[in-house]
Amino acid sequence: xxxxxxxxxxxxxxxxxxxIFTALKGAVSSLIEDExxxxxxxxxSGIGCSSKIIDYLNLNSFSSLxxxxxxxxEGIKLGNPNLKLIVCAGDGGIxxxxxxxxxxxxxxxxxxxxxxxxxxxxxxxTGQFTATSPEGFKGKSTPKGSMEQPINPxxxxxxxxxxxxxxxxxxxxxxxxxxxxxxxxxxxxxxVDILQPCISFFDTTSFYNQRVYEMEEKDxxxxxxxxxxxxxxxxxxxxxxxxxxIGMFYKIQRPTYEERLLEGLIPLKxxxxxxx
Amino acid sequence: xxxxxxxxxxxxxxxxxxxxxLVIAKLFSELGYxxxxxxxxxxxxxxxxxxxxxxxxxxxxxxxRKKIDFLLALDKVTIEKHQADLDKKGIxxxxxxxxxxxxxxxxxxxxxxxxxxxxxVSIMGNTAFVAGFAKFIGIEWKTLEGVLKKEFKKSQELNLxxxxxxxxxxxxxxxxxxxxxxxxxxxxxxxxxxxxAVKAGLDFYIAYPMTPATGxxxxxxxxxxxxxxxxxxxxxxxxxxxxxxxxxxxxARTMVGTSGGGFxxxxxxxxxxxxxxxxxxxxxSQRAAPSTGVPTYTSQGDLLFALxxxxxxxxxxxxxxxxAEEACFWSGKILNLSWKYQTPSILLIDKEVSESTFSxxxxxxxxxxxxxxxxxxxxxxxxxxxxxxxxxSPLAFPGEENAVVKANSYExxxxxxxxxxxxxxxxxxxxxxxxxxxxxKEVDKLEAINVYGNKNSKKAIIAWGSTKGPAKEAxxxxxxxxxxxxxxxxxxxxxxxxxxxxxEKIALVETNSLAQLGKLLSCFGIKADKExxxxxxxxxxxxxxxxxx
Numbered sequence: 001x002x003x004x005x006x007x008x009x010x011x012x013x014x015x016x017x018x019x020i021f022t023a024l025k026g027a028v029s030s031l032i033e034d035e036x037x038x039x040x041x042x043x044x045s046g047i048g049c050s051s052k053i054i055d056y057l058n059l060n061s062f063s064s065l066x067x068x069x070x071x072x073x074e075g076i077k078l079g080n081p082n083l084k085l086i087v088c089a090g091d092g093g094i095x096x097x098x099x100x101x102x103x104x105x106x107x108x109x110x111x112x113x114x115x116x117x118x119x120x121x122x123x124x125x126t127g128q129f130t131a132t133s134p135e136g137f138k139g140k141s142t143p144k145g146s147m148e149q150p151i152n153p154x155x156x157x158x159x160x161x162x163x164x165x166x167x168x169x170x171x172x173x174x175x176x177x178x179x180x181x182x183x184x185x186x187x188x189x190x191x192v193d194i195l196q197p198c199i200s201f202f203d204t205t206s207f208y209n210q211r212v213y214e215m216e217e218k219d220x221x222x223x224x225x226x227x228x229x230x231x232x233x234x235x236x237x238x239x240x241x242x243x244x245x246i247g248m249f250y251k252i253q254r255p256t257y258e259e260r261l262l263e264g265l266i267p268l269k270x271x272x273x274x275x276x
Numbered sequence: 277x278x279x280x281x282x283x284x285x286x287x288x289x290x291x292x293x294x295x296x297x298l299v300i301a302k303l304f305s306e307l308g309y310x311x312x313x314x315x316x317x318x319x320x321x322x323x324x325x326x327x328x329x330x331x332x333x334x335x336x337x338x339x340x341r342k343k344i345d346f347l348l349a350l351d352k353v354t355i356e357k358h359q360a361d362l363d364k365k366g367i368x369x370x371x372x373x374x375x376x377x378x379x380x381x382x383x384x385x386x387x388x389x390x391x392x393x394x395x396x397v398s399i400m401g402n403t404a405f406v407a408g409f410a411k412f413i414g415i416e417w418k419t420l421e422g423v424l425k426k427e428f429k430k431s432q433e434l435n436l437x438x439x440x441x442x443x444x445x446x447x448x449x450x451x452x453x454x455x456x457x458x459x460x461x462x463x464x465x466x467x468x469x470x471x472x473a474v475k476a477g478l479d480f481y482i483a484y485p486m487t488p489a490t491g492x493x494x495x496x497x498x499x500x501x502x503x504x505x506x507x508x509x510x511x512x513x514x515x516x517x518x519x520x521x522x523x524x525x526x527x528a529r530t531m532v533g534t535s536g537g538g539f540x541x542x543x544x545x546x547x548x549x550x551x552x553x554x555x556x557x558x559x560x561s562q563r564a565a566p567s568t569g570v571p572t573y574t575s576q577g578d579l580l581f582a583l584x585x586x587x588x589x590x591x592x593x594x595x596x597x598x599x600a601e602e603a604c605f606w607s608g609k610i611l612n613l614s615w616k617y618q619t620p621s622i623l624l625i626d627k628e629v630s631e632s633t634f635s636x637x638x639x640x641x642x643x644x645x646x647x648x649x650x651x652x653x654x655x656x657x658x659x660x661x662x663x664x665x666x667x668x669s670p671l672a673f674p675g676e677e678n679a680v681v682k683a684n685s686y687e688x689x690x691x692x693x694x695x696x697x698x699x700x701x702x703x704x705x706x707x708x709x710x711x712x713x714x715x716x717k718e719v720d721k722l723e724a725i726n727v728y729g730n731k732n733s734k735k736a737i738i739a740w741g742s743t744k745g746p747a748k749e750a751x752x753x754x755x756x757x758x759x760x761x762x763x764x765x766x767x768x769x770x771x772x773x774x775x776x777x778x779x780e781k782i783a784l785v786e787t788n789s790l791a792q793l794g795k796l797l798s799c800f801g802i803k804a805d806k807e808x809x810x811x812x813x814x815x816x817x818x819x820x821x822x823x824x825x
């Protein structure tokens with residue numbers, strides 16, 4: 001299936017966003033083959049390299065503001081609950097600028113999928129630290145190294161009563177593709193943090209290649225087990241960081257925000273249904 | 277005989293003076309009077325001093341007056357604070373269990389004693405108080421009983437017993453004359469604008485609580501099934517505005533509401549809606565600012581902010597209705613305009629319109645309908661930002677077969693793909709400029725300016741928003757012309773010049789200190805000869821304007 005547009009790709013040659021792009025296209029194609037209507041898929045992006053992805057996809061899309069793609073996607077879902085929302089945004093947008101929206105969307109269990117292209121730096125602004133940059137990160141605004149501890153976004157989502165928590169790796173597109181399919185099929189808020197080396201400003205390729213391993217899917221309903229796995233790596237870069245698990249950490253079912261909010265209402269009349 | 281009464285009822289927060297005031301207003305309304313209630317309350321939950329000032333008149337009234345005919349004091353503070361405003365013939369009605377009044381005309385009601393005798397709880401003292409007052413002014417038991425039954429669904433029997441006891445104890449001394457006109461329902465501006473938006477097809481109202489706009493959220497939340505409109509409370513104003521734009525992108529009519537501080541947070545959304553050409557209606561109910569300001573009091577200090585908010589070269593509709601009926605009509609209209617022009621819009625009101633209570637003529641709803649925006653004809657490839665002669669591109673929504681709907685906060689091409697080259701950037705801004713031109717033409721077709729009073733007078737008052745009420749009353753009394761611009765952006769220059777024909781002296785009346793409308797008017801060569809400004813966070817009274825003129 002051809003999902004590309006005519007837009008010229010402007011990612012750096014060799015950028016790991018290509019891996020995520022491949023995984024997403026593969027997942028979307030597979031979902032469409034599996035009888036999901038193409039016209040019901042909407043990709044929502046924020047600002048940054050990650051967000052350029054929507055220009056390259058011949059799918060409905062909404063390019064939101066920095067930090068706002070999650071709340072935009074929630075609004076789009078409210079407007080038409082039949083739509084399947086996939087957010088593609090970076091760590092700067094989701095964990096810095098828009099972190100309140102992440103926490104609230106998780107706690108509401110809004111039925112959307114969020115893919116965080118987590119390169120742990122602000123890349124398009126040429127390399128500053130973000131919420132998930134390791135302590136000591138040397139960027140243009142922190143030449144002597146960041147003094148802050150990174151947050152562990154998976155731990156945050158678990159603490160906010162998340163229902164679907166996963167981590168992927170941009171250089172394992174097949175594994176990532178499967179995670180995206182599961183995430184989109186999950187009824188409720190599905191969260192995939194994607195480790196993504198930025199080859200220009202924070203090249204973590206060899207760090208990840210040495211440590212990333214695919215987890216077995218088990219005990220997905222246990223918050224205790226999820227937390228244990230989540231805490232295997234704290235998003236720092238010290239030598240103590242031994243192994244970084246990727247795959248599914250946690251998955252439970254809860255009623256979605258939209259089905260609860262819109263229950264008992266006549267389906268909303270959208271503009272196309274207005275009688276002449 | 278007098279047919280214009282002012283009643284002030286006051287007490288500490290939590291004592292229920294607002295509710296008691298509403299019941300009194302409904303009694304007058306039953307007698308055919310037109311009502312206006314000004315509610316004055318502080319930013320606290322218990323204690324302090326709250327009051328409602330009710331105006332009941334034969335004619336439609338839109339503001340309260342200074343002089344009080346009946347001062348109803350649930351506590352001593354109310355007497356101390358308002359006795360000076362009592363008319364020469366005015367009468368104090370007080371709670372004789374809590375305070376005493378030397379004035380011989382004053383009427384005491386033993387509120388606590390009555391409540392205790394019947395076995396009620398202290399909040400029911402209001403019922404005793406209102407019933408005693410009703411008897412005093414000659415209202416029949418049947419009328420009182422009818423209103424109380426509607427107002428008290430909980431503990432109805434007990435309230436009625438208390439009312440009866442108090443009613444029997446007080447002597448009827450005055451007879452308020454009945455007026456031969458049909459009672460009208462009483463609505464706040466917030467409720468009225470909600471009805472207008474619902475009539476124009478509102479699907480979602482999204483908000484974060486903020487005085488004085490919170491009433492919209494409450495009203496729509498409690499009528500969800502009846503209106504088939506969903507009121508949603510989200511995490512913050514930034515979230516709200518972005519969620520609303522998202523919902524509109526998928527085809528749902530949305531509105532958000534807030535006050536100045538929340539609006540400040542929403543401005544990124546205003547800009548996004550303009551660039552992505554997605555309809556957005558923001559209700560901005562002003563309160564006394566800057567910053568936290570005086571949160572439960574009024575002001576018209578956000579006009580220039582509303583006109584210019586949002587980064588970038590953008591045009592928006594700014595409409596400032598001045599009472600409940602106007603709020604109803606224009607909230608419906610602004611929703612339709614936003615969809616027609618795929619543009620952000622601001623319904624600019626203030627605490628005085630939002631939270632005051634008005635006699636509301638429902639006929640205004642007949643003038644509102646859901647107007648169909650320009651939709652895609654389903655032919656050929658869909659282009660969200662298609663170049664058209666008038667700059668308006670047909671709408672389609674995600675979920676539409678054979679259409680890829682790409683909305684973009686970046687500058688974009690017709691399909692919606694991000695562009696940066698000079699030619700495309702200019703082309704798209706030109707498309708939006710053509711749309712802005714259409715918006716200006718649209719304003720010329722609407723009744724953007726209201727003229728009241730003596731339309732031939734050479735002296736005119738110009739006032740906007742809630743100041744319309746007292747300014748109109750002052751102008752009528754003084755035989756002056758009163759001009760109210762309702763649409764403030766795009767500014768109705770032609771209609772304004774027409775309204776000013778023959779005018780030699782202009783007095784500008786605003787509740788702000790910088791004469792913000794005056795600044796706007798000066799852009800069009802209109803200069804006020806006199807500025808009457810009030811900025812103590814309280815609305816104008818008609819007398820104050822009369823005096824200053």
